[in-house]
Amino acid sequence: MSSNPIKLGIVGVGKIVRDQHLPALAKDQDYRLVAAASRHGKVEDIPNFPTIEAMLDATPELEAVSLCMPPQFRYDAARLALAAKKHVFLEKPPGATVSEVEDLKALATANGVCLFASWHSRYAPAVEAARAFLGSTTIRSAAINWKEDVRRWHPNQEWIWAPGGFGVFDPGINALSIATHILPPMFISSAELDFPENRAAPIAAQIAFRTSNGLPVTMELDWRQTGPQSWDILADTEAGSMVLSGGGSKLAIDGRVVHEELEAEYPMLYKRFAEIVRAGTSDVDLAPLQHVADAFMLGKRNVVEAFFD
Numbered sequence: 001m002s003s004n005p006i007k008l009g010i011v012g013v014g015k016i017v018r019d020q021h022l023p024a025l026a027k028d029q030d031y032r033l034v035a036a037a038s039r040h041g042k043v044e045d046i047p048n049f050p051t052i053e054a055m056l057d058a059t060p061e062l063e064a065v066s067l068c069m070p071p072q073f074r075y076d077a078a079r080l081a082l083a084a085k086k087h088v089f090l091e092k093p094p095g096a097t098v099s100e101v102e103d104l105k106a107l108a109t110a111n112g113v114c115l116f117a118s119w120h121s122r123y124a125p126a127v128e129a130a131r132a133f134l135g136s137t138t139i140r141s142a143a144i145n146w147k148e149d150v151r152r153w154h155p156n157q158e159w160i161w162a163p164g165g166f167g168v169f170d171p172g173i174n175a176l177s178i179a180t181h182i183l184p185p186m187f188i189s190s191a192e193l194d195f196p197e198n199r200a201a202p203i204a205a206q207i208a209f210r211t212s213n214g215l216p217v218t219m220e221l222d223w224r225q226t227g228p229q230s231w232d233i234l235a236d237t238e239a240g241s242m243v244l245s246g247g248g249s250k251l252a253i254d255g256r257v258v259h260e261e262l263e264a265e266y267p268m269l270y271k272r273f274a275e276i277v278r279a280g281t282s283d284v285d286l287a288p289l290q291h292v293a294d295a296f297m298l299g300k301r302n303v304v305e306a307f308f309d
Contacts (some may be wrong), residue, residue, distance in 0.1 A: 005032040006087075006277060009062045011052050011077055012069030015157075016091065020120075021068060023267035029276040035059045038174075056084050057143025064277060067091060072164035075100040077113075082107045087114040087277045089269075093173050096164040098286055098293050105284050115282040116273045119177035123268035124248025125261035130233070131182040133253065137239035142183055142217045145232045146175040147225035150203070152308050160201065171231075171291045172221040176288035177221075178248050179233060184211045188291060191299035196307035205208025205293055205309055224307075235306045 002082040008031045022043065025033050032307040036043040042044060056062065066085035067077050071093050078095075081088050082104065094117040095101040101117065106114035121127070130280040148171055150160075159165050166173065179186075194204040203224060209217035231247035240254040252258040276283050 003278075006030060006274060007032055007034045007039065007061050007063045009035040009052075009055050009059060009065045009086075010043065011055070011065055011067050012091075013038035013048075014068065015253065016039070016120045017043075017068050020266040021066060022269050028267065028270050028274075035062065052080055055082065056086070061258075062086055064089065064273070070159040070165065071236055072159065072162065073097045075104065078104050079107060082111050082113060082115070085111050085113050085275075087116075089116045089118055089273050092177070092290050093166060093292070094116070094168075094267055094284065094286075095289070098289055099288065101284065101286055105282065108282055112280075114273075114276050114280065115284050116276055116286040117286070118269045118286060119174075119268045119285065120265040120269055121174035121177050121248055122181050123265040123272075124129070124178070124246075126244060126251040126259040127178055127182065127248045129251050129259040130178075130242065130244045130248075133242060133251070133258075134182055134235060134237065135238070137237040139183070139215055140236040141215065142179075142233065142236070142239070144175050144179055144219040144236040145230050145234070146172050147220065147222040147226050147230040149229065150223040152229075156309055161199045163200050165201050166292065167195075167199070168203055168205055168221045169201075169295070171223075172205065172219070173288050173292055174247065175219070175221075175231070175233065176291050178244070179217070180270070180285070180287040180291070182244075183217065183235075184213070184215060185202070185287075186215070186217050187300075188210045188294045188298055190288075192302055193295065193296045193299040194302045194304045197303050198306040200298065203304065205295060207299075220289055261286075 037049040042048045065081045068090040168287045191207040193202040207219040207243040233244040235242040241265040243252045
């Protein structure tokens with residue numbers, strides 16, 4: 001592909017698109033946003049369509065699409081785009097199931113286009129520093145604490161409570177995307193999932209992992225947090241106690257901050273997408289999604305009191 005701006009269409013104009021995708025694209029010279037498709041939302045100053053099918057039919061010059069609808073609906077849209085030989089950017093999580101995304105990987109290869117599973121939290125500014133630190137020492141144990149208020153971050157978004165909507169694993173998969181990047185490979189040994197009696201997806205989870213050499217890793221997820229929000233990964237190591245906080249924006253060793261920057265996750269995601277499009281490759285790591293699937297398969301289900309936004 002030439003160095004000309006990539007002609008991009010965006011599908012699913014909701015909160016994450018307005019908050020993150022559109023501001024990132026507005027400053028990125030690698031792209032020209034030429035169309036949008038959404039049942040309800042619209043993007044100003046470009047053609048808007050009610051469906052991806054209508055967008056693909058009316059905009060043959062499209063080279064790539066960014067799919068930002070809920071994960072339950074992402075597979076069918078991705079198949080349409082890949083079959084039309086468009087490169088595809090998948091908002092996280094990349095699909096409702098592991099097998100869906102495996103099929104999309106094969107379809108992208110068969111059609112000679114690129115597929116990108118965009119784990120945005122991996123691009124938080126202190127993540128690589130944390131990975132380098134952990135790679136330089138011996139880890140004794142680790143813990144993941146990811147607790148936030150669903151009413152603040154997902155107001156009135158009923159899809160997250162439906163089957164396939166992930167519940168508390170919608171933010172929890174962000175933690176897993178970082179953990180699978182900075183920690184040794186790990187496997188779930190036990191899990192407990194708390195389901196409100198009026199919801200089809202969990203509101204909290206407690207998970208125990210182990211690595212192949214026996215390193216213990218615990219994970220606490222909760223969507224009922226009030227006050228300060230907690231997005232932390234902690235590790236006890238021979239070189240000191242590490243705290244990666246703020247969703248990956250700040251790294252401290254033994255209480256001393258060694259790396260802190262403003263987040264620029266979505267600009268970095270789109271930079272990476274442009275790289276793989278121009279290199280003709282794909283970037284699809286399924287480890288975070290696999291851990292969520294394993295938690296649902298192994299987890300004990302607890303019913304807790306009803307939850308209302």
